[in-house]
Amino acid sequence: MEYYAKSGKKILSQGEIDKVRNELENLIINLENEFTETDLKVIKNNIAHLQDTKEEEQKTLKEHQDDIVKCAEMFFLEYGEYFTEKEKCLVTEACRIHDWGKANLIFQGLVNSNLIKKMYPDIKRDTQIPHGFLSAVTISKKEFKRLSELFSEEDFGPFITAVYHHHDRDDCYEGPDIRKYAEKYYLKQIKEYLGKDIDKLYCSNLNKLLYRNNICTPKFTVDSKIWNEYLLIKGLLNKFDYTVSAGYEKAEIAPDLREKKLKKNIEVYLQNKELRPAQKFMMEHKNENLVIVAPTGSGKTEAALLWLNGEKGFYTLPLKVSSNAIYSRIKTNYSYSDVALLHSDSMAMYLKEFEQDDTDIDEKYNRAKMLSQPLTVCTVDQLFKFVYKALGTEILAATLKYSKLILDEIQAYEPRVIATIIYGLKTIQEMGGYFAIITATFPPVLKKFMEKYGLSEGMQYQFKDFTEKEYQLDQFPRHKIQIEKSEINIERILEQGSTKKVLVICNTVSKAQKIYKEMQERTENVELLHSCYIRRDRAFLEEKIMLFSESEKPGIWITTQIVEASLDIDFDILYTEMCTADSLLQRMGRCNRKGRYVPEEPNIVVYDNRNGVGKDRVYDSDMYDRSLRFLHEYENILFGEELKTVYMNNVYNPEEITETSYYKEIEEWLKRFSTIHPAEYTSKEAKVRDIKSITIVPEEIYDKKQELFEYGIDFLRKPNLRKEVRSIIKNRLEDVTLSMSIYNKFPKGVDRDVIGSKNGRNIMDIHRARYKYDFDSENGKGAGLLLNEELEMDGIFM
16 A cells, blocks of 8 residues: 555646636736735736646655655755764654654545545544654654664653654543554554554653643653753754655755855955954854944944854844844845845735746745745744744754854843743753844843853853943944933924934823924924834834935934834934933934034933833833933933943842842743743744734724725635735735734723624734824824824714
């Protein structure tokens, strides 16, 4: 009997192709005005290539097994230096045996029903026991040890657990259940498939599993060395299995290990410039873990990319906007096309890059998700899920073992994320991966937590501070601070705005809107940017503020903390509400960013009014108070990079902040990660950032775009559509929405029902909101979503 690995790929019939073509043509007719020129090109390209899909020959189980082993072997030919011989053997043997269980008749009946019905007309369709469970009890511990003289008894648990759990399945079967099933559907077949006598299954292997994925089995912790070995085997097994199942031969695309194209391109880019101290240091310490503190304009990005030295890398940033900018910079400035972008909106960027007859958008996106490119720009949310020990996240840790990880601006993260990163870095370091933290400020409390969890300076990593005076010889102080214990002085800002580029940063959207409205009554030369604009309008404003920053025109921009890290802007003077030290220094980086002048008068005016401070608010009150107290020491003097480091070190002195909620939250999450049991979290529950928010569309926008919502959501329900077309529709819908944070209760002015929900199934989780939306798309003026102004609906104030 021939055994198969999976069902044959479904090929659309001519009738189905014609139907999809009609649906796409109707989509253009009905929503043409909603699409960009690139959108239309992508849709038309889809129509042109509908007939291109060819029938794929169904793979036998032996062919599939050989393909995965070959994929592993080709991978180790390229990346073998990162692994011991034992590690390579463990992974390769796991690839060889993990699908043996597919030989069972119930599985074969699913992938080749005609043959099974013919050969076994009386077969019952019992519930299938997952094939990974069967594979894991088909080999004994003695047989395992005979596979390689390198294997020890200690390796059996991680190995067999990786095979058993290589798919995320509920684990509710015990030995007698498996034996009974195997006698009916498996033992005879696996003997035939392997061509050897198998008298029994080794159900006692269940006792060797590192964990069980059910609620009945007692939870227990696993030694980190054993767990890391499991992460490696399971992660790479999944990686090679996904690669082959998707129709690819190689798990890694265009490795840069030998040619070092990116490094050479950056050296060409910098050829007429002397390397900065941070750049020289990172190049010289390319085989070490690093924590680098360097000010804005010191070439941190190039330094980090040179540190990669052609090795596989991940470049992480706090925000999607920042990730997009670095991704574009690497492709454009450094002429490096083998870079991937990975975050929740990355498909939108790939669609923007579409060129005529480009048929591989979907492939680019899929390969990015499979972590296949030599360099991936992403957010930490994509990589650090593995700290939750959730099934399906092992591939992340395994890939980081042979990679270098760059973490940009670690101080910008909230305590939970900082704890996630620290715990994750320890795992990466133990597995053999490398990391480099590059940041303008590095709070000493982070160094303390790193040391507490096994990452000590001088041992696991090297620390270098380039804000010290000896490295600032060609850098002049850019800032002088003045502190006002009052509300923002509108008169003063209006006066300055007539001759200078003035940036105002408020701690809350409501305060920014209030000041904007007051200034609008006095001048037309004022603009507003915050998070409560729909995505389309926010993008317009972000581009507008960057163009303004590059111009010579005076004027005023009122913003919130969204400009702290995501936008490369440079203003003459900054008026800001007081916040915590990390955010304050980020805000200062938006003023005199390029060091165009040495300030004689204060160019940073800080207002101590406690807006947005306190429990469940934007800023923790303890850290706010410490930040303000130490800031007074630097008032009315030139505030250079070295002093900023001293300031941060004082505010985040680990000996003095142990009772603050900031410190306690990091400590609590680190303890939680240390005690998490395997499979306690699902991959969906393993969220690096627990952002409590909903997506809304303002009622006035919905009224204008009702056809887009009704036709677009209905279109997304249709079958057989390619991912890029679905993404276009989703992007156009998301363009007219915004994310609203929710805290203790659901907002009163937002409908609980999701737009277009049918039978409890949601295509897009978008809610209509009855708040007024103020924006003129022609001139970019308007306050955005007004949460204190609900619309009247049919004469009734809702």
